[in-house]
Amino acid sequence: MRNDAPSRVELLQGTLDLLILRTLLAGPAHGHAIAKHIQRTSEDLLQVETGSLYPALHRLEAKGWIAASWELSSKGKRARFYRLTTAGRRQLAAEQSKWDAFARAMALILNPADQEAP
Amino acid sequence: MRRWLGRLRNAVRPGRLGRDLERELRFHVAERIEELRDAGMSAEDAARVARRQFGNYTAQVERTRDMDIAEGLDATLRNVRLSLRALAKSPGFSMTVVLTLALGIGANSAVFSAINAVLLRPLPFPNSDRIVSVAQMQAKTPQPHIAPARLEDWNRMNHTFQAISGYYTQDDSELSGDLPEKLTHALVAPRFLEVWGIAPQIGRDFSPEEEHYGGPNAVLISDRYWRRRFGASPDAIGNTLRLGQTSYTVIGVMPASMAFVQRNVDLWSVSAPDFPYARSRDLTWFLGVGRLKAGVTPAQARADLATVQAALARQYPKPDAEIRAGIEPLKERTVGGVRESLWVVFGSVTLLLLIACTNIAALLLSRAASRQHEIAVRFSLGASRASVAAQLVTEVFLLALAGAGVGLGLAAAAARVFQVLAKDLPRVEEIGLDWRIVAYSLICAVAATLACGLVPAIAGTRRSLAGSLASAGRSQVSGRRPAQFVLVGVQVALAVTLLAGAGLLLRSFQALGRVAGGFDADHVLTFRISASWGETGDLKRSGQTVKRILEAVAAVPGVESSAATFLLPGVPGTFPVELSVAEGRAESEPKIVAESRIGSAGLFATMRIPLLAGEMCPQESNTPGMMVNRLFANAYFGGAGAIGKHLGQPSSPYFPTAVVRGIVGDARERGLDHEPVPAIYYCGLIMQPGLYFLARTHGNPMALGESVRRKLHEIEPGRSVYEISPLTAHLSDAFAENRLRTVLLTFFALTAIALASVGLYGTLSYLVNVRQREVGLRLALGALRAQIVRQFLAQGMRVSLAGCAAGLGLAGAFTKVLAGMLFGVSPWDAITMTGVIALVMAVSIAASLLPAARAARVEPMQVLREE
Numbered sequence: 001m002r003n004d005a006p007s008r009v010e011l012l013q014g015t016l017d018l019l020i021l022r023t024l025l026a027g028p029a030h031g032h033a034i035a036k037h038i039q040r041t042s043e044d045l046l047q048v049e050t051g052s053l054y055p056a057l058h059r060l061e062a063k064g065w066i067a068a069s070w071e072l073s074s075k076g077k078r079a080r081f082y083r084l085t086t087a088g089r090r091q092l093a094a095e096q097s098k099w100d101a102f103a104r105a106m107a108l109i110l111n112p113a114d115q116e117a118p
Numbered sequence: 119m120r121r122w123l124g125r126l127r128n129a130v131r132p133g134r135l136g137r138d139l140e141r142e143l144r145f146h147v148a149e150r151i152e153e154l155r156d157a158g159m160s161a162e163d164a165a166r167v168a169r170r171q172f173g174n175y176t177a178q179v180e181r182t183r184d185m186d187i188a189e190g191l192d193a194t195l196r197n198v199r200l201s202l203r204a205l206a207k208s209p210g211f212s213m214t215v216v217l218t219l220a221l222g223i224g225a226n227s228a229v230f231s232a233i234n235a236v237l238l239r240p241l242p243f244p245n246s247d248r249i250v251s252v253a254q255m256q257a258k259t260p261q262p263h264i265a266p267a268r269l270e271d272w273n274r275m276n277h278t279f280q281a282i283s284g285y286y287t288q289d290d291s292e293l294s295g296d297l298p299e300k301l302t303h304a305l306v307a308p309r310f311l312e313v314w315g316i317a318p319q320i321g322r323d324f325s326p327e328e329e330h331y332g333g334p335n336a337v338l339i340s341d342r343y344w345r346r347r348f349g350a351s352p353d354a355i356g357n358t359l360r361l362g363q364t365s366y367t368v369i370g371v372m373p374a375s376m377a378f379v380q381r382n383v384d385l386w387s388v389s390a391p392d393f394p395y396a397r398s399r400d401l402t403w404f405l406g407v408g409r410l411k412a413g414v415t416p417a418q419a420r421a422d423l424a425t426v427q428a429a430l431a432r433q434y435p436k437p438d439a440e441i442r443a444g445i446e447p448l449k450e451r452t453v454g455g456v457r458e459s460l461w462v463v464f465g466s467v468t469l470l471l472l473i474a475c476t477n478i479a480a481l482l483l484s485r486a487a488s489r490q491h492e493i494a495v496r497f498s499l500g501a502s503r504a505s506v507a508a509q510l511v512t513e514v515f516l517l518a519l520a521g522a523g524v525g526l527g528l529a530a531a532a533a534r535v536f537q538v539l540a541k542d543l544p545r546v547e548e549i550g551l552d553w554r555i556v557a558y559s560l561i562c563a564v565a566a567t568l569a570c571g572l573v574p575a576i577a578g579t580r581r582s583l584a585g586s587l588a589s590a591g592r593s594q595v596s597g598r599r600p601a602q603f604v605l606v607g608v609q610v611a612l613a614v615t616l617l618a619g620a621g622l623l624l625r626s627f628q629a630l631g632r633v634a635g636g637f638d639a640d641h642v643l644t645f646r647i648s649a650s651w652g653e654t655g656d657l658k659r660s661g662q663t664v665k666r667i668l669e670a671v672a673a674v675p676g677v678e679s680s681a682a683t684f685l686l687p688g689v690p691g692t693f694p695v696e697l698s699v700a701e702g703r704a705e706s707e708p709k710i711v712a713e714s715r716i717g718s719a720g721l722f723a724t725m726r727i728p729l730l731a732g733e734m735c736p737q738e739s740n741t742p743g744m745m746v747n748r749l750f751a752n753a754y755f756g757g758a759g760a761i762g763k764h765l766g767q768p769s770s771p772y773f774p775t776a777v778v779r780g781i782v783g784d785a786r787e788r789g790l791d792h793e794p795v796p797a798i799y800y801c802g803l804i805m806q807p808g809l810y811f812l813a814r815t816h817g818n819p820m821a822l823g824e825s826v827r828r829k830l831h832e833i834e835p836g837r838s839v840y841e842i843s844p845l846t847a848h849l850s851d852a853f854a855e856n857r858l859r860t861v862l863l864t865f866f867a868l869t870a871i872a873l874a875s876v877g878l879y880g881t882l883s884y885l886v887n888v889r890q891r892e893v894g895l896r897l898a899l900g901a902l903r904a905q906i907v908r909q910f911l912a913q914g915m916r917v918s919l920a921g922c923a924a925g926l927g928l929a930g931a932f933t934k935v936l937a938g939m940l941f942g943v944s945p946w947d948a949i950t951m952t953g954v955i956a957l958v959m960a961v962s963i964a965a966s967l968l969p970a971a972r973a974a975r976v977e978p979m980q981v982l983r984e985e
Contacts, residue, residue, distance in 0.1 A: 031142065032149040050146060051173050054139075054182045062125070080142045 016048065016056050018099060021084065021092040024066060028083035030073065031057055057082060065091050126191060132183075139179050147172055193505075194512075201513040211485065212517060215478050219521025221869065222474035223562045224528030229467045231529055231555045232536055233460050235548040236453050242375040242548075244315040245409075250416060251451045252282055252406030252423075253444040256437075262444070264404045266389070266396035269307055271430055272443065278414045278422040281309040284404025287383060288807035289648035290361040291838045300648045300838035301343070302382045303361065305389035313409045314376070321355045321370020324388050328369075331390040337366040341374040343384040359385070362650055362836065378545060379452070400437055403651075407448065420445050452544045459859050462935065466616060466866045471562065473612045473870050475569040477877045480605040482514065482570060484884045486578030493579055507575040514571030515563070522563035529555060539858050577601070602881045603917050609877050610921025611928055613870040614958055618929035619936055620867035621950040622943055623860040629942030630853060635688045636785030636794060638726035642812055642845040643819035644686065645826065648838045649807045660804035663834075665737075667805075668718055670833050671813050676822050678814040681724040682803050683717040686810050686845065689852045690789035697798070700764035700775055710754050710765075712746075713787050713797040714773075721799065722782050724814045732761040732780025735801030742776040743801045750796035751781045765798070776800060790849065791941045812845065819844045859939065871958065874921075875965040882914050882969040893973050894981030903974040910973050914966025915959075922955055929954075 023029065023037050034057075035048045060066045065088030071081045084092070128135040147168050154164035172178075205212045240246045252272070253262030264272075264284055273282040285306040291298035308329045311317060318338060327333040337359060339347075348354035357368045366387060376383075395401060410419055423443035431439040486493075496506055533549045647667065653660045664682055671680040685691045697710040719735050721727075722745070731751075735743040744765065751760040758781070766775035779801070784794035803809065815822050823842040830839050850857070886893075893906055933945040943950065 030145070032146045035146075049173070050143075050171075051178055051181070054143065054146075054178060055184075058182050077145065077148070078141075079145045080138075 015099075016052060017060060018092070018095045019046070019048075020053075020056060020060060020082075021065065021088055021095065024082060024084040024088070025092065028071075028081045030079040030081050032079075034082070060088070064088075135183060136179065139182055143172075143175070143178060143182075197509050197512045198516065200509055201516050204513055205516065208485075211481070215481065215517045216520045216524065218474045218478060218873070219518055219563075219566055220524035220528060222471035222525070223518075223522045223559055223566065224525030224532070225467045225866070226471050226562055227522075227525055227529035227555050227559045228532030228536075229460075229464050230558050231533060231551060232543075232549050233464060234552075234554055235550070236543065236545045237457060237460060239548065241449050241452075242378055245412075246315075246449065247447065248280075248410040248412070248414075249313065249315075249448045250408050250410060250419065250445050251448050252284075252408045253446075254402060254406070255442045255444045256440050261402065262405065263402035264406045265399050265402045266307065266391055266393070266404060267399050268430070268438070268441075269404055269406060270391050272423060272426055273309065275426045275429065276419075276422050278411055278419040280409045280411050281312040282406060282408040283307045283309045283313045284406040285310065285380075285386075286389075286403045286405060287380075288651050289646075289838075290650055291648045291836055293360040293362070293836065294358070298648075298836060298838045300840045301361070301384040303650075304380060304383040304386045306386050307389060307391065307404060310386070313407050314379075315409065316373050316375065318370030319373045320352055321368070323370065329388050329390055331392045331394070333390070335364055335366045336369045336387065338370045338372050338386045339368055340372050340376060340380075340384050340386075342377060344371045362652070378548065379448070381547075399434060408445075416445050416447060456543060456855060458938070459855055462939075463859060463862050465932075465935075466619065466863055469612050469616055470866045470870055470873075471566070472569075473609050473873050475566050476605050476609045476612075477873050477880075478514075478566075478570040479574060480602045480877055480881055482574035483577065483602050483605075484880070486510070486574045489578065497579075503579050507579045510575035510578060511567065511571045514575075515567045518563040518567045518570075521566070522559040525562075526551065526556065526559050529559070539854075539861065543855070543858070573601075602884075603913075606874070606877050606881050607917050607921040607924065609870075609874040610918055610958060610962070611925035613867070613874040614922055614925025614954055615928040615932050616863065616867035616870045617954045617957065618925075618951060619932050620860070620864040621954055622933055622936060622940055622945065622947060623856075623863055625943045625947065625950055626939070626941045627853075627856065627860050630790055630856075633786065633790045633942075635790055636727060636783055637687050639688060639845045639849055641815050641817070641819055642724065643815055643822060643826070643842065644845050644848060645811050645813075645823070645839055645842040646809065647805075647811060647830065647834070648840070649805050649809065651807060654804055654806050657804055660806065661802060663805040664718060664803050664809075666833060667811070667830065668720065670829050671811065671826055672720075674813075674822060674825050674829050676816050676825070678816060679720050679724045680814075681718045681720040681812045682809050683715065683721055683812065684803070684809060685715060685787075686812075686848055687715075687725055687785050687787055688790050688845075688849050690791075692788050695767055695773075695798075697765045698768050700766060707754075711796075712750050713795050714800070715787060715797060716800045716803055718803050719801055721812070724812050725785070726814075727785055728783040730781045730783060731758050732778070735779050739801075742774050743779045744776040745780050745782050745799040745801065746778055747782050747784050747794070747797045747799075749784050749794060750798060753796050773800065789852065791853075856939070871961055874958075875961045878914060878917065878962060879965040879968065882910060882966055883972075885913070886910065886969045886973040889973075890976055890981050893976050894978040897976065898978040898982065906974045907967075907970045910970035911963070911966050914962060914970070918959060918962035918966075922958055925958075926951065926955075 019038050020034060023034050023041075029037065031053060035050070035053055039047050057066070057068075061068055061082070065085060066082045067085050068080050068082045070078055073079045150168040150171065151161075151164045154167060155161060159167065169175075241249065243249060252264065254264040254268065255262070263286070266284075269282060269284050273279070276282070283306060285304050287302055287304045290301050290303040292301050308324070311323050317323065319341070321338070324336055324338075328336040339354065339359075344350055344354055348357070354368055354371065359366045359368060366385075372386065389404075390396070408419075410416070420443070423445065427438065427441060427443050431441070493506055497503075530551050533551070536543065536549050537546055653663070668680045668682060671677060685693070693714045694711055695714040697712060699710070703710075719737055722729060722734065730748055735745065746760055751757055754760070755763065760778050760781060763778050764775050765778060767773045782799070785797070786792060786794050787797050788795060813819070813822070813826065820842070827839045827842070830837070896906065897903070929951070930946070937945045
């Protein structure tokens with residue numbers, strides 16, 4: 001399966017946290033739904049390893065940026081739902097602006113306006 | 119905050135967290151399966167694929183779990199679980215260590231609880247550091263009693279005290295019951311409760327009318343008397359008590375804390391300052407107590423009272439010019455005497471704990487050596503040295519904790535032991551467990567852990583253990599283990615120190631017992647009879663009362679003779695007086711100073727003190743007479759010249775000039791541990807509180823106690839007879855503190871030598887085990903069994919000798935501390951030291967012989983075949 005899809009992009013460290021927070025901005029979701037959402041929205045470029053997803057979710061919960069509770073899923077089964085907290089919202093805003101600045105810097109360097117060789 | 123608690127909880131109850139995580143991850147897998155099935159896969163294929171994609175289930179659970187747990191606590195708990203398992207695997211070893219530590223820590227806690235109650239804790243009164251004892255000091259007599267008029271002046275004229283008051287006690291018989299009941303009655307100056315800062319627990323303090331002469335007679339009763347007589351009922355207030363001729367109304371009950379300073383007092387009433395006799399400035403009777411104002415130091419108070427007394431001296435030159443005021447914090451006065459004893463005992467018990475820890479450290483070193491294989495495996499699996507060492511220390515800590523727990527039980531029992539062995543220790547009722555003792559036990563446990571466990575843990579986890587994995591089970595050829603033998607040597611040294619101290623105290627005690635007192639203390643019954651100060655007003659009548667009582671006692675069948683005295687002979691007490699000679703004395707002659715005693719005529723016959731010259735005081739006489747002892751006669755009058763002289767006390771109104779009638783033998787009046795001194799005995803007693811009556815009996819003195827009591831009840835029904843005991847009991851009680859010290863130190867010393875010998879035995883045993891192969895080889899190569907035994911024995915002896923030598927040095931310092939408590943032995947007594955060394959060497963030989971014999975019984979072929 002891995003070889004079929006277009007080459008997956010390796011997730012940079014620390015970006016998983018940002019992706020999870022952003023996903024939860026839309027509303028509470030359980031772990032599987034978060035992974036699915038990330039995969040779908042990135043057009044299959046990013047696939048989250050379950051081995052990193054759940055440690056990340058619990059780490060974010062320990063830091064207080066997301067909160068968890070056991071709820072009934074849409075299909076009626078009990079699942080652990082995560083949602084964004086106020087602190088998490090602030091963290092998301094901060095991380096996102098940092099990422100935007102980083103991406104802009106990368107873009108400027110990789111695609112300079114004039115083709116000057118360094 | 120809630121999250122932190124959650125993390126702690128997850129560490130302590132990992133099961134719940136694990137289940138939650140499993141459920142969460144299972145849900146994820148189930149959703150994936152659903153997805154795949156929706157996409158068209160079969161159920162089994164979907165399951166397989168989903169699982170494979172999911173990856174290593176267990177690893178995931180673990181990794182996720184680690185996010186949710188307080189890491190440090192988890193590691194600690196794991197350590198504890200592992201340690202408990204390891205300890206349970208060797209129950210014998212664990213038990214030994216726990217019991218040893220229990221003994222060491224328990225003894226320590228017990229002694230500390232005594233020190234806490236007696237020396238450290240403040241008296242149970244508000245701001246008790248402000249309570250001081252106030253005394254009147256004059257050059258002529260050492261009595262601290264204050265005249266009531268002076269007390270009132272001091273209270274009125276000072277600027278540093280909140281209040282000054284005083285008290286004195288006498289015996290009274292309470293007559294409202296069937297039999298007269300002897301009560302201790304304290305008479306107090308006004309403001310008494312104010313000095314202590316307390317109020318009656320029920321009822322009220324004395325009113326101003328009751329504090330005047332001729333006012334209503336009111337009494338406050340003690341908590342103990344209230345419970346005993348009135349069953350702690352509030353109806354006690356308003357009850358009437360009959361003490362002798364006077365009736366008193368109970369107006370209140372003192373709080374229980376009063377018992378700590380006035381242990382035996384049953385009731386308090388007021389001694390009015392305007393009582394006619396109280397106006398004299400010469401008659402002294404109050405023991406003074408005062409409460410300083412806030413922020414005033416005793417030094418300031420002393421200066422203030424000095425000024426006050428100086429003003430009084432100007433106003434009343436006689437006698438106030440000779441008098442000064444003395445102040446001492448009350449707690450110091452109460453406990454100062456026993457401070458040294460208690461610290462000596464504390465030092466000994468700490469040495470004992472040190473020995474116990476040394477023992478355990480040696481045991482642990484042995485054990486760490488035998489666990490090298492296990493430790494090496496753990497290192498190879500990736501454990502850090504710190505974590506392995508931490509686990510070893512945790513094991514020791516758990517043992518220490520268990521030991522401290524058992525030790526606290528011992529300490530609680532010891533409180534009872536103190537109360538039996540040392541009844542007269544000040545504040546002994548206050549000894550008990552409180553949080554401070556528990557905290558102290560914990561500190562001891564931690565200290566013990568560090569002392570015993572740290573070095574073996576560090577030594578046992580040396581990294582260079584790769585070798586031991588390869589050579590699993592191969593024993594060492596040369597058993598050079600200096601560390602353990604040094605430890606045994608230290609134990610022996612400490613044991614020698616304790617034994618030396620105990621030996622010296624024991625010999626002191628023995629010497630005391632063999633001292634010739636100058637009198638015969640066997641077959642003498644002593645008892646007291648209640649009396650009041652009021653009857654001393656009629657001298658003739660009270661004198662006749664004494665005579666009547668003595669005659670009645672002498673008439674009881676089985677009694678040879680009877681006597682009365684103020685101070686029992688041989689019991690420590692000193693009343694020095696200065697005497698002047700009516701016949702005149704040259705200026706160049708030294709002042710005449712002697713111990714003074716008062717006794718009835720039959721005293722010398724009853725005590726079997728021989729009459730050396732002159733005659734005994736006659737039964738009836740107009741001139742007061744006295745007897746002197748030989749030392750006195752020889753020192754001041756060259757022998758028989760003393761007889762016929764008239765001696766008086768220029769400074770005391772109580773003692774008239776008396777004529778010397780005869781010379782008697784020397785007795786150790788000041789106490790059996792003092793040499794005899796010049797002494798005088800006034801003849802003739804009047805009935806007053808505090809007298810001792812003596813009766814020499816044919817047989818066992820106690821057998822006649824009841825007969826004496828009944829006879830006295832016939833002739834004096836209004837008085838009660840109490841404190842009936844043989845004289846020998848008084849003499850041994852006088853050294854109760856001494857006895858306590860001796861008993862405790864002996865017990866510690868014996869425990870110490872037992873521990874040291876067990877340590878020696880254990881170390882040698884281990885050595886023999888480790889060197890079995892070497893011994894087998896040597897036997898096979900032709901060595902004699904006797905040679906093997908000699909070798910191991912010599913090793914044990916070398917260690918003991920080294921320990922003894924070091925111990926002698928330590929003992930020299932220790933016994934110097936004890937020097938003040940010895941009697942009849944010098945701190946460097948050769949007999950004691952030789953005896954101690956002999957004992958230690960004998961025990962060492964025994965302890966070394968067993969393993970050495972075991973070594974020699976090794977079968978060479980068997981050992982060589984084992985590999």
